[in-house]
Each structure stands twice: as structure tokens, then as C-alpha cells.
Amino acid sequence: MKRWILKAGSVTLDGLIEQEVELPEPGPGEVRIRVCAASLNYRDHFVVENAGESWRTQDDVIPVGDAAGVIDAVGEGVTQWAAGDRVVTVYLRDFLIWPPNQNMGLGLGSLSENGVLAQYVVLSSERVVRAPRNLSLSEASTLPCAALTAWTALQHAYPPKKGQKVLTLGTGSVSLFAASFAKAQGAEVFATTSRADKISKLEALGVTSTFDYHADSNWGDTVFSATGGIDKVVNTAGFGSLNQSIKAAAFGGDVAVVGLMTFGDVIEPASFLAKGISLRGVPVGSRELQNDMIEFIERHNIKPVIYKTFEFSNVKLAYKAQLSSDIFGKVVINISEE
Amino acid sequence: MKRWILKSGGYDADALIIEDAQKPEPGPGQVRVRIEAAALNYRDYLVMTNSLWRTDLDLIPVADGAGVIDAVGAGVTEWKTGDAVITVYMRDFPTWPPHPDVGMGLGSANEHGVLAEYVVLSASRLVRKPASLTSIEAATLPCAAHTAWTALQKLSPARPSDKVLILGTGGVSLFALSICRHLGIEAIVTTGSEQKRERLLELGASEVVNYRIDPDWGNTVYQLSGGVNKVINSAGVGALNQSMAALKHGGNVVTIGMISQGEGEPVNEYALLGKGLTIHGMPVGGRDGLVELVAFVDAVGLKPVVHQTFSFNDAKLAYEEQRSSDLFGKVIISID
Numbered sequence: 001m002k003r004w005i006l007k008a009g010s011v012t013l014d015g016l017i018e019q020e021v022e023l024p025e026p027g028p029g030e031v032r033i034r035v036c037a038a039s040l041n042y043r044d045h046f047v048v049e050n051a052g053e054s055w056r057t058q059d060d061v062i063p064v065g066d067a068a069g070v071i072d073a074v075g076e077g078v079t080q081w082a083a084g085d086r087v088v089t090v091y092l093r094d095f096l097i098w099p100p101n102q103n104m105g106l107g108l109g110s111l112s113e114n115g116v117l118a119q120y121v122v123l124s125s126e127r128v129v130r131a132p133r134n135l136s137l138s139e140a141s142t143l144p145c146a147a148l149t150a151w152t153a154l155q156h157a158y159p160p161k162k163g164q165k166v167l168t169l170g171t172g173s174v175s176l177f178a179a180s181f182a183k184a185q186g187a188e189v190f191a192t193t194s195r196a197d198k199i200s201k202l203e204a205l206g207v208t209s210t211f212d213y214h215a216d217s218n219w220g221d222t223v224f225s226a227t228g229g230i231d232k233v234v235n236t237a238g239f240g241s242l243n244q245s246i247k248a249a250a251f252g253g254d255v256a257v258v259g260l261m262t263f264g265d266v267i268e269p270a271s272f273l274a275k276g277i278s279l280r281g282v283p284v285g286s287r288e289l290q291n292d293m294i295e296f297i298e299r300h301n302i303k304p305v306i307y308k309t310f311e312f313s314n315v316k317l318a319y320k321a322q323l324s325s326d327i328f329g330k331v332v333i334n335i336s337e338e
Numbered sequence: 339m340k341r342w343i344l345k346s347g348g349y350d351a352d353a354l355i356i357e358d359a360q361k362p363e364p365g366p367g368q369v370r371v372r373i374e375a376a377a378l379n380y381r382d383y384l385v386m387t388n389s390l391w392r393t394d395l396d397l398i399p400v401a402d403g404a405g406v407i408d409a410v411g412a413g414v415t416e417w418k419t420g421d422a423v424i425t426v427y428m429r430d431f432p433t434w435p436p437h438p439d440v441g442m443g444l445g446s447a448n449e450h451g452v453l454a455e456y457v458v459l460s461a462s463r464l465v466r467k468p469a470s471l472t473s474i475e476a477a478t479l480p481c482a483a484h485t486a487w488t489a490l491q492k493l494s495p496a497r498p499s500d501k502v503l504i505l506g507t508g509g510v511s512l513f514a515l516s517i518c519r520h521l522g523i524e525a526i527v528t529t530g531s532e533q534k535r536e537r538l539l540e541l542g543a544s545e546v547v548n549y550r551i552d553p554d555w556g557n558t559v560y561q562l563s564g565g566v567n568k569v570i571n572s573a574g575v576g577a578l579n580q581s582m583a584a585l586k587h588g589g590n591v592v593t594i595g596m597i598s599q600g601e602g603e604p605v606n607e608y609a610l611l612g613k614g615l616t617i618h619g620m621p622v623g624g625r626d627g628l629v630e631l632v633a634f635v636d637a638v639g640l641k642p643v644v645h646q647t648f649s650f651n652d653a654k655l656a657y658e659e660q661r662s663s664d665l666f667g668k669v670i671i672s673i674d
């Protein structure tokens with residue numbers, strides 16, 4: 001079968017090499033998946049570059065964590081799956097229910113965990129969940145990391161009630177999924193962006209109004225004044241945006257912190273305390289939350305935003321597209337027919 | 339009647355003066371309370387010395403009061419004369435969440451406090467005093483105990499199998515320790531002063547860690563306990579990263595109080611995300627929490643730790659004692 005690997009010691013896309021190898025066999029407690037599609041995340045470039053020397057070991061690794069496919073063989077003792085089942089991968093390891101733990105890793109397709117950029121992968125039977133019935137497997141491949149992160153940010157604690165206000169930051173895929181989920185729950189969604197050309201796309205997803213975080217470094221206060229305060233801020237920008245997120249938040253609001261794009265804020269205590277804000281770290285999510293999310297996606301017929309789709313032979317172009325400043329949605333790689 | 343005021347424009351102890359005044363009359367929706375005891379909090383020093391806490395009023399200071407209702411205004415049905423009551427710190431804050439108008443507590447800005455023989459308050463600004471406490475003891479509850487209760491029981495509520503880390507030995511911390519003991523929750527306490535160790539162990543702390551000797555106390559607590567579920571952080575944003583180091587995965591740190599404003603470090607992103615932690619900020623709490631706390635105090639026989647009691651005329655000495663480095667428990671002013 002064909003697969004892509006990142007060669008040991010490589011730190012550029014030159015290290016991404018296509019190989020022809022034996023079909024892997026599922027052992028006890030494992031399943032083999034015929035991978036139909038995979039999708040990329042922001043972190044996949046960190047894995048290529050081994051950013052901070054934190055994402056790779058000394059060995060070759062099959063990259064990428066998000067995939068959807070069809071089970072084609074089950075190992076000994078596996079009863080919850082059968083050949084023909086449509087599944088998506090579970091991003092983190094040994095994280096069946098909240099809370100997170102020390103063994104979760106950094107996601108399939110990093111460190112010592114071979115990922116999904118292959119025609120067939122073998123995984124623990126717990127490392128997949130059923131794919132939503134309302135999505136193709138190309139669409140479903142977008143879910144494991146970004147959608148689950150958005151879901152956990154919204155739903156795990158302080159879920160927004162109908163009519164409450166949700167703020168998403170920027171137009172990364174976690175934000176886009178958060179906007180779709182929040183709209184489906186009856187929340188009013190606001191967004192920040194720095195790109196005027198993305199505004200109409202955000203509005204097409206149901207965003208009520210947008211705020212320019214680049215032109216207005218005090219966007220938090222602006223959002224608060226314009227909206228009366230945001231009940232749930234999905235902070236995909238990160239730790240340099242904490243204080244602005246807190247400013248935007250309503251009294252009693254929740255700031256779910258997802259991102260590692262910005263750094264360095266010291267929390268300004270006065271309004272953090274007076275407003276009674278909760279600030280929560282969200283590391284993707286548990287398998288249990290992923291199953292809840294899949295049910296929700298089916299019930300509300302949520303569709304992912306897909307930016308571009310590539311063939312399996314054009315994986316390097318897919319990685320380049322992931323870096324485009326025009327990106328709006330997921331980069332998907334089709335690997336085999338559904 | 340007699341009352342103490344902080345004179346407008348005065349920001350030191352000289353501004354605190356005792357004067358005669360008319361006994362106030364309750365208007366519609368209000369009651370008059372004959373104050374029997376008042377208790378000080380750390381913030382009372384800030385109210386005295388920091389113009390951010392004051393307006394141009396001659397302000398009756400102090401928020402925590404216990405007394406007896408002696409006159410009821412028109413339309414008030416929930417109280418009658420003779421009812422024993424304690425004050426509610428924040429304004430118009432019946433239940434979570436807070437809002438922009440809760441104020442900064444009685445006895446600050448334009449809200450007269452309780453350092454007077456008689457005060458008039460809105461009927462909802464009081465709850466019944468616990469029957470099991472004297473007025474002197476009950477006066478200690480409105481700020482510190484209420485804050486501890488909210489931090490333990492209202493935000494990411496602690497369960498009996500949990501472990502809690504309590505920072506320092508201020509008013510909120512000592513109440514948190516007592517509440518934990520009565521709930522069967524294991525509590526570890528940090529202190530900067532070895533002299534307090536014995537008393538903390540007597541009060542029920544399972545471990546005492548000295549943060550002055552051990553600047554990596556967060557890790558030490560983690561090693562000792564296997565990770566705590568909750569940190570009660572009265573030490574401000576500067577203690578957040580060490581607090582997060584002490585937490586188990588999925589744990590929370592509740593940040594309260596006035597100390598170390600703005601001297602923090604950037605939040606440790608790998609701890610917050612990797613462990614899936616929550617940081618709460620909170621202002622004292624809603625009135626419903628104080629009602630629960632009063633019922634709890636009566637149910638379990640919780641007693642406050644009292645540091646020292648002063649007479650009404652010695653209020654200035656009380657303020658000084660509140661700033662003592664030996665402070666261990668509440669400073670109370672008796673008005674009887």
C-alpha cells in the first residue's frame with residue numbers, strides 16, 4: 001500500500017516521502033481502516049519542522065492525525081466494530097473521558113504515534129468513533145481535531161444557552177466549527193477577523209457581525225460595548241489575547257482557551273475578578289465528547305467548511321495550501337473511494 | 339448615636355474619626371440595624387488609603403456587620419424588629435453571575451458601611467445570623483467566609499474526595515480550611531511563617547508548605563498530594579503558575595482578593611492546556627451563597643478563628659492590628 005512518511009531528522013517538506021509498503025495487519029484489540037480521506041491542521045507544519053524539538057522522535061513517522069475511512073479488518077477480541085463501519089479517528093491517546101491525562105500525547109501523526117497519511121492504518125479499536133451519517137468521508141475527515149476542539153470549548157463547561165452570545169477569533173477551522181455549532185444551538189455569533197474579504201464568508205456561516213482585531217488592538221472593549229458582553233469566547237488566538245478576551249466577556253462569561261498563536265498576557269485582575277470570569281484550557285477533547293459531537297452534527301446537519309481538496313499524490317501541495325493566508329476552512333486529502 | 343467616618347479627601351489613619359450623628363430612619367424597603375459587631379478585612383485598609391475606593395463622601399467604613407433589626411421601613415415583610423442579622427457584602431447580587439453594579443462592597447465608594455451604632459440598609463442587604471454564633475463571631479462572615487464558600491462550593495464545587503490547596507492564612511484561607519474540614523475535604527495550606535504551622539495543623543490542615551522557604555511550592559504540593567483538585571488563591575495573579583503546578587489534570591484555581599495586583603507572570607500555557615485547567619475569578623459571591631453558608635455554619639457548628647476584638651472607641655487600633663504580620667484570624671470591633 002502507499003503511505004507518506006516524514007523521514008527521521010528532516011525538518012522541511014523535502015522529508016515528506018511516499019513509500020510502498022506491506023499492508024499492516026490488526027493485532028488483538030485493533031482495527032484496520034481503509035483511509036478514504038485525511039485533513040490537515042495548523043500543527044501539521046510544526047510536526048514537519050519539529051518546532052521547539054517537541055513534535056518528533058528519532059524515527060520516521062507517518063504524519064497527520066485527522067482521517068475518515070471504512071473498517072476493513074478487525075483484530076482478535078474486537079466486538080464494537082465490523083468490516084464496513086464508517087469511522088473517523090480520535091486525535092488524542094487514552095483520553096476516553098474528561099479530564100485529560102499525562103498519556104494523551106500530541107495527537108496522531110506526531111512523536112511516536114504514526115498517523116493517517118496512508119491508504120490503510122491500524123489503530124486501537126478505541127482510537128476511532130463512528131462517522132456522522134450526514135457527511136461524506138471527505139467531509140468527516142475534517143472533524144477529529146478542529147471540530148472536537150470547538151465542541152469541547154463550547155460544550156464541556158458553561159455551554160451557551162439559546163440567545164446567548166459567542167465570540168470566535170479569526171477564521172481558523174476551530175473558529176469556523178465553533179460558529180456553526182453555536183448557531184445550531186441558537187446562540188448569536190460574533191467574530192473577529194483582520195481580513196475584510198473574509199467577512200462575507202463569516203456572515204454566510206451565520207455570524208451577526210465582525211470586529212477587526214488588527215485595526216483595533218482594544219477589540220475586547222469594542223466587542224463588549226457593541227454586544228453587551230459575550231457569554232462564551234472561543235479563544236483560538238491564545239495567551240496574548242487573554243485580556244482582550246476577558247474584556248469582551250460578559251459578567252459570568254467563559255473564555256475557552258484553545259490556541260497557541262499568541263503569548264504573554266499577564267491577567268489583569270480587576271475585571272477578571274469583578275466579572276467572575278472562568279478561563280479554561282481546552283486540549284482538543286475526549287472520545288466521549290467526540291461521540292456527543294457526532295450525534296449533534298447529524299441532528300443539526302452541520303457541514304464543515306472545506307477550503308481545498310487534493311489527491312493523495314499531491315500531499316505537498318496540500319501542506320502548502322494549509323499555509324495560505326487566504327485559507328478559509330479545511331484542507332482535505334482524498335486517499336481512496338468511499 | 340456614634341459612628342466612625344473616613345473624612346472626604348483623607349487617605350490615612352487621621353481621616354478615620356468618630357462623630358455624633360442623627361440616628362438614621364429606614365425608608366421604604368429598608369430596615370435599621372443596631373450593630374453589635376463589625377469585622378475588618380484586608381480591603382478596609384485600601385478603602386482608607388486608596389482614592390480608587392472612595393468618592394467625595396464622608397464614608398462610614400467597614401462591610402462586615404452583625405446586629406439586630408430595631409426598625410422596619412414601609413413595605414418590608416421579610417424582617418421584623420428583633421431579628422438577628424448579618425450584612426451582605428455586595429449590592430443587588432442575589433445569585434451568580436455578578437454584574438457591573440454590584441459595587442465594591444459596603445463601606446466603600448458611595449455605600450456607607452457598618453462602623454456605627456445604627457445603620458440603615460435595604461432589606462435584601464441582610465441575611466439571618468447563624469443561631470449558633472454570637473454577634474462577634476457572626477460579624478466575621480460577610481466577606482471572608484462568603485468568599486471562601488463561593489470558591490469552594492459554587493464555582494467548580496469541591497467534593498468530599500477532593501484535595502484542596504489553600505494559599506496563605508488570610509481571612510478567606512482560614513475559613514476555607516474550616517469549611518473543608520467540616521466537609522471532609524483534605525486541605526493543604528501554604529504559609530510564609532513557620533510560627534503558624536502548628537495552628538494550621540490544629541485547624542485541620544493535612545500538610546503545611548512554607549512558600550518562603552520553597553519557591554517551587556506548587557510542585558512540592560503536587561508531589562505530596564498527587565495533585566490537588568482545587569486551589570483557593572488569595573495571593574493574586576502572581577501565584578497562578580505555581581497554583582497550576584499543584585493541580586491535577588482537570589483541576590481549577592479560584593482567584594480572589596486584592597493582594598499582588600498586576601504583579602503576575604504570563605499564564606503558563608502548557609499547564610492550562612495540557613492539564614485542561616480552569617482559572618476562576620470571582621467577587622465574594624451572591625446573596626444566596628451567604629444564606630447557604632449560614633445554614634451550613636449552624637448545621638456543622640463552624641466557628642471563626644478570631645484574632646482579636648476591640649471596643650468601638652478603639653477602632654483605630656483595630657485597623658492597625660489588621661495589618662499585623664502576626665495576624666491569624668479576624669479582627670473584630672464590638673459595638674455593644
